[in-house]
Amino acid sequence: MRAMTEPGAELAARAARCAQVRATTVALLDGLEPEDAQLQSEPDVSPPKWHLAHTTWFFETFVLAPFLPGHQPVDPRWAYAFNSYYEACGPRHARAARGLLSRPLLREVLAWREAVDEALLTLLSGPVDDEVLRRVELGLHHEQQHQELLVMDAKANAFAQPLRPTWRPRTLPRASAPPLAWCDHPGGLATVGHGGEGFAFDNEEPRHRVLLPPFALANRCVTNGEWAAFVADGGYRTPGPWLSDGWAWVQQQGIEAPRYWLRDGEGGWLEHTVHGTVPLDPDAPVVHVSGYEAEAFATWAEARLPTEQEWEAWGPREAEGEGRFLDDGLWHPAAATPGEGLRQRFGDVWTWTRSAYGPYPGYRPAPGALGEYNGKFMSSQWVLRGGCCATPRDHVRVSYRNFFHPHQRWAFSGVRLARDTP
């Protein structure tokens, strides 16, 4: 017999969280018109409308269809349109052609969301199979991942057109960066991976011990000002500090600065942000650099990137307050406050690590279509850690493993330096 949860305070809390996460996604559309929500500026990017629809498809396919008796999809053809990569769920619309889905219209997608939300709340009025609760929880975390993707994608879409529409007001003041300093770690046996009570993705498990060498991490992220010095020193013009694949990428793509930097015509730099094109803030952490760039910068700076184990071994997020996250509104990463210890570890920019994204010892993907979630991407990507300004608060945890190919840089990705110690 299957475990069930009866109506009560716990179920009510679950339903409330469900409504809150779903509403946050819609709120991210503020400032986007139907035409904006349609855009796909490059194959890696998805239209914001697609994110709204795909996250809804997830709940309809994995929760409502199997568990809500009598549920009928609004339009069965939408399953084809909004499946992302779940082979077990059948064929699907080509990823690079998501921008061609003018139908369903944005207003139709929003109506679909409302219908699905209503059905979810009906289901969560209980009693409810515990498998439903597990899937709803997974669906909400999946949706939160797409919230961050939606922000990344909308930023890329705005940049791809000559008028570069401004999207959100700037809300945070600037701050200055402390001098670079090194914080030592003695190495030895450490335990990494998710082990506590809360939710985690399968790729954060199992928790296991690792052996670390002695090392040091920089007290803060690399700043725009430091990166500008790298550019001025010919960092993008000499192959010396680059990985072979990275140098080929620089030359083929004509890369000469982080993704959203623009020359101001007088020797300085501007930066495209969600609140417009503004002068580059030299004290803010550099953001939108690729793994190749991060690696080259580190080599140029006579340092290296940390491994994901080194980053994680430093310990959990100690206290609230080190950043403001997606549900509070978007902001440009702030500079670190001066003081002791590592700053800017959580919620400013994602930190590239030199760790290839792979399975932990003993890793096993979940069975069925949901098992396609993380494991099948475990090749040729690098791990990033820590979360950024667009990351939902729930995802800013010490065991969370983000991953991108080393040439990608439309995420809010930055750099913290590491080095060996004797």
Place this chain on the structure above:
Amino acid sequence: MRAMTEPGAELAARAARCAQVRATTVALLDGLEPEDAQLQSEPDVSPPKWHLAHTTWFFETFVLAPFLPGHQPVDPRWAYAFNSYYEACGPRHARAARGLLSRPLLREVLAWREAVDEALLTLLSGPVDDEVLRRVELGLHHEQQHQELLVMDAKANAFAQPLRPTWRPRTLPRASAPPLAWCDHPGGLATVGHGGEGFAFDNEEPRHRVLLPPFALANRCVTNGEWAAFVADGGYRTPGPWLSDGWAWVQQQGIEAPRYWLRDGEGGWLEHTVHGTVPLDPDAPVVHVSGYEAEAFATWAEARLPTEQEWEAWGPREAEGEGRFLDDGLWHPAAATPGEGLRQRFGDVWTWTRSAYGPYPGYRPAPGALGEYNGKFMSSQWVLRGGCCATPRDHVRVSYRNFFHPHQRWAFSGVRLARDTP
């Protein structure tokens, strides 16, 4: 001193025609949502919104800016976005990225059109330089060309997505096709090219004599039913009837039927149209075939394509009534009515000719940016003649030269057979 036209009946007629043509373009949007108007399903296709904006840019750049004192463009950056290919007008947005222009929004473009229309009417309230009248006339014919392109493009956009939205209601009844028969022409000296009073593009001139061999033309266009027989006979699977470039195209693209044909799963065919996906009408002229396909079909049928001179030498459009055109609403090409002589010569489907698109003897392009209009496309394209269901009535004339690359088939292009006679 420049020739001027004073206010009066002629100017009023010009202004009325201007308002009518401009309004027809906007009327074509019926049934398209802002998201639909944003789509670019492939590099050859432009978003409907882009056509609305580009035709407006044409009047603003070539008429209002030089001739209406004090005229200011709504937004000077739009000139970059909506220039098509006029090198003399400066750099421009990449053609393949037109679908990424979410801004200006559709409603902003429509407001821009209204402002420009108002300024044009102001200018045409006279007295007015005759050069203005010449440019307005060219601009209106240019706009009419884009009306047809807008229909072609919207059809392609609807086909590129899984839901394939229906756009216009079907209005015309079906009709049966008469048996194929051959109509003889004695050959000899003929005169071709535009020679009369009305407007013509530069590529229709100068009028000149040509020497024709004796030949015959089919009494009607090739039908869907005849084309289905070609498919069933392995027409797309054996290289025999194909040009070398054509066969390479068939194999690389995996072509196996006209562009919008879909198998019905039971051995028959459906056709994607602007009024939905419908069973293929065997009596209607085949449409959306490439020049390569047209050539291969003709060879298979032991005939050939006509030259553009042969087609034109048959004489002008004799009477109204042989079709209904864009300003009357869209319709699928109707089958020919039985009777004597050539039918379906005007307004059903564009007829591929075997003539490479080149300059007539003595051709000279106009000076300046407007001279980029036709001449610079005179390589590697083939001429089509006659007009289709989406062609404005004004453009259905005997000297009109349409042109596409032989692999293109998103135009309403069909086939009339020709053959040599002893």
Place this chain on the structure above:
Amino acid sequence: MRAMTEPGAELAARAARCAQVRATTVALLDGLEPEDAQLQSEPDVSPPKWHLAHTTWFFETFVLAPFLPGHQPVDPRWAYAFNSYYEACGPRHARAARGLLSRPLLREVLAWREAVDEALLTLLSGPVDDEVLRRVELGLHHEQQHQELLVMDAKANAFAQPLRPTWRPRTLPRASAPPLAWCDHPGGLATVGHGGEGFAFDNEEPRHRVLLPPFALANRCVTNGEWAAFVADGGYRTPGPWLSDGWAWVQQQGIEAPRYWLRDGEGGWLEHTVHGTVPLDPDAPVVHVSGYEAEAFATWAEARLPTEQEWEAWGPREAEGEGRFLDDGLWHPAAATPGEGLRQRFGDVWTWTRSAYGPYPGYRPAPGALGEYNGKFMSSQWVLRGGCCATPRDHVRVSYRNFFHPHQRWAFSGVRLARDTP
């Protein structure tokens, strides 16, 4: 009953010609090592060894196999390797991979040639079916075409590697070019196409009348010096004189001079030739320019390219002496000698015409595999006329139609200007 030719003087002459043409091909290898004969520097180019083998395959497939009783191919798999494009002869090795055929070795191919030559002479010792004579004649003209291709290809191969081996000694002195002058033609009815006794390809027929406008041709070809002035005037940097496709080609390929020009580092030009890299001769005809470049130059020079009918209407090659041809050794095109009338019409450089390569009125390809010879290339290519330094003497005739795509320029292609006259 089939027509037969009995042994005698005519058959002996045929056999002698056969031996002579076949020996000329092998003689072209002088200066090429087995490794050189293996090279394919780009998909358009074929290895010299491949030409030796393909022309041999032609005789084995179309002459020996059907007509010499008991003939066995040396290796039946070679038919797959050395078929060029005859679909009717079955599948074949990919064109772009011809450079990967290390086997058969060059010495094996030469031995194959000897065996086939011997069998041909046996067959021609008669009595022999007249169809054999027709096919041998076609095979020899086909082989002569490949002689010219072999020279073009070996030149391209030498250029593609850093050491750029010199291949043939320079044999001809330089000469100065006369001033440019225009020679008028009254236009009117003219007859073009092959009509005489000798051999012609199917695309030169049927002979037919055309109507020409009054026009003028330049008295000589465009020189390197004139072309250098075009380059210096920014000819490759401004879109004005270019066809749209041509300008796209210039920008995508980074074209800035004729194919084999090299900057000398001091503001002048060198030229890669079969006898080494030498200073550019300003009086020699420019060579290795594409159709796009030819058209742009003509527009820049306020002239145009001739049509193939205009070129041909000027009349046949009047006398020997206007060039030295392939069987006499290779030479760089010489400058025109001063004097009356058109010079350099035959045998210096191929003249680009503005005529798209298509069928003459009433054209019918030969039946069977041999019918694939010319007709199926009749799309998107342009006609060139006149022959070059590498053209066998037999092919320098007034009706000969050479053809290339307008972006190609590894042939010895140059320019003669034309213009309209009142």
Place this chain on the structure above:
Amino acid sequence: MRAMTEPGAELAARAARCAQVRATTVALLDGLEPEDAQLQSEPDVSPPKWHLAHTTWFFETFVLAPFLPGHQPVDPRWAYAFNSYYEACGPRHARAARGLLSRPLLREVLAWREAVDEALLTLLSGPVDDEVLRRVELGLHHEQQHQELLVMDAKANAFAQPLRPTWRPRTLPRASAPPLAWCDHPGGLATVGHGGEGFAFDNEEPRHRVLLPPFALANRCVTNGEWAAFVADGGYRTPGPWLSDGWAWVQQQGIEAPRYWLRDGEGGWLEHTVHGTVPLDPDAPVVHVSGYEAEAFATWAEARLPTEQEWEAWGPREAEGEGRFLDDGLWHPAAATPGEGLRQRFGDVWTWTRSAYGPYPGYRPAPGALGEYNGKFMSSQWVLRGGCCATPRDHVRVSYRNFFHPHQRWAFSGVRLARDTP
């Protein structure tokens, strides 16, 4: 003052080893004609002649030029042609165009080798700077790596052409494979990386401790017979067991079996080998599979790939006799002999591991151009271990890290399964 080695027994041994390794490379040409030695069947492959020249360039650039007074290169332009990827040594010929270097001829390269060998022996007649000895040693190991590449490349070149020349005689008998069994390892702390006296590449260091989970390895490699069962079970047609990138590769490339398998037309398989196309041996280890295929097979078999640490922790090569290596002649991998313990660990096929190729903790590349040797390839590649039939005996050591991209499979790469144990 720099350390020097005086003439004596040690130097004589060094010189003898130098002569022996250099001669082995030339001996590998047996069976290859000049045309074969010129081939580059795909960008990853280099012509055998190029390997002969590049290894010679290495000694001339890094040993003779700086250390042998008065040494002059045979031709200074060859440095451009035969530099592989050393950015610090200046620009170089494009990798994908190595097959276009007909010059220098094979016989010229062989003469170059002799001249360089002679100069090396002169230098090694001493007294000699110890840095020279270090560089010669590195150069010889570099040359041995290219010996294996030369074999891989020549095999690929022979396969790319229709005649598929046989190259080496078959020398080894077939043998049957024992049943699959699992060998347990308790996990815990292990030490990996090079630590002994002999030569090792920089990427094998520093030696360091790692923490391993309990695991098991298969007693032998996966066989052709087992792989054929995977194919027959639809292994290449269902996305289930594949990584996302791997499945995309399978679909885009149309992969349906290991690289050199050919269907025999009766439901079975043939295999292209250096000794011809032969029936597939079901007991031999599968070879020429990509990392993606290896991973998919392991998932299908309900196992996984080992990590490189797991593979290495099993201990060094215990005894001679487990294979015959390059200097003994080429052979197809033999099946494992039955018995206890792991078999086929060394010298049969390279074993794909699931470890991304990256730096060991504390890794530092060598300074200068020679530091470009290994470190800059540390992204997106996977590690392989163990050596194959074409690996020189010196390189078959427990710490050797080979690496390829997961889609590559022209190396002699195979699979040993691993799994977690409780």
